[in-house]
Amino acid sequence: MNRRHFIGLLSSTTAVLASRSYAQLANKVYRVAFVGSNGPQAQIRELSITKALMEGMRDLGYVEGESIEYVLRSAEGKVTERAGPMIAEFNAIGVDVVVAAAAPLAKEFMRHTTKVPIVIAAGGDLVAQGIVANLARPGGNVTGFSNYVSPEIEAKRVQLLKEVAPATRRIAYLGMKQIWDSGNGKALQSAALEVGSIIILVEHSLDGHAEAFQRLENENPDALMMSDWTSHWVKRQAIFDFALQHRTPVIYPWREYVDAGGLMSYGVNLVDQYRRSADYVDKILRGANPGELPIQLPTKFELVISLKIAKKIGLEIPAHILAQAAEVIE
Secondary structure (H helix, E strand, O other), rough: OOOOHHHHHHHHHHHHHHHHHHHHHHHHEEEEEEEEEEHHHHHHHHHHHHHHHHHHHOOOOOOOOEEEEEEEEEOOOOOOHHHHHHHHHHHHOOOEEEEEOHHHHHHHHHHHOOOOOOOEEEEOOOOOOOOOOOOOOOOEEEEEEOOOOOOOHHHHHHHHHHHHHHOEEEEEEEEEEEHHHHEEEEEEEHHHHHOOOOOEEOOOOOOOOOHHHHHHHOOOEEEEEEEOOOOOHHHHHHHHHHHHHHHHOOOEEHHHHHHHHOEEEEEOOEEEEHHHHHHHHHHHHOOOOOOHHOOOOOEEEEEEEHHHHHHHHHOOHHHHHHOOOOOEOO
């Protein structure tokens, strides 16, 4: 046998062994739980982020019903109360990996298990929140993806809002006190002063917005900014209604709000991030230690604008802002 034939045979053998190895992996039906922090459990499967995770797994060769089974759950705003029972359920049915939609949810899960691997699909500053030891080597049973870049991204949102609505003097920030007191909150306040505006905190509870909406009515701000707290998604229609009724410009952290009826967004591409999280789920299913998988940072940011909503509130978007947009919804 000559050298060329030997190398060809060796390559073919290696490919066959790799194929068999993957087939053996696929022969087992893995259980992957995806858990949202808020929103009705019945709607979890229809979310774009859920679909992105599933598409990512499908691209890696996992077929639902054959090699993978999804356990879809939502804490429905009751993270503290439901984290323990959900982990008990996952242990009982043999869930292999839990994908958590937000850092607070993952943190609660960590209180109830040190064994079940947890992938955070979209977390904030995970080191500052005490969830991981460091980004390069998280440690423990958790890893994932952070959507935190730096406080400058909040300042960028303030600047965009001011350029779109130059007459803005008072901006209301719908968010939690802990965000307001963080570096992000301080960046917001500094950026507002730099553009000749003031920004006030309109605080909401962990799972409620009633008092916040009442204060918005009383404050009657010129513009509104949304924090990236996931509970806002559940209240999105009420926020859209307020903005239309008062003709108030609002900037959101993710494009999903604009797709659903909001004016504009600037931030991380969540669909891309959830699709990328499938890679970590795959690695863990193949035996990787989550604590040794580095926390991934966001790679795609986008400005999305709805001209339809701008028209409804009597706002003309400047041409130079439209030129920066990844997508303009007519």
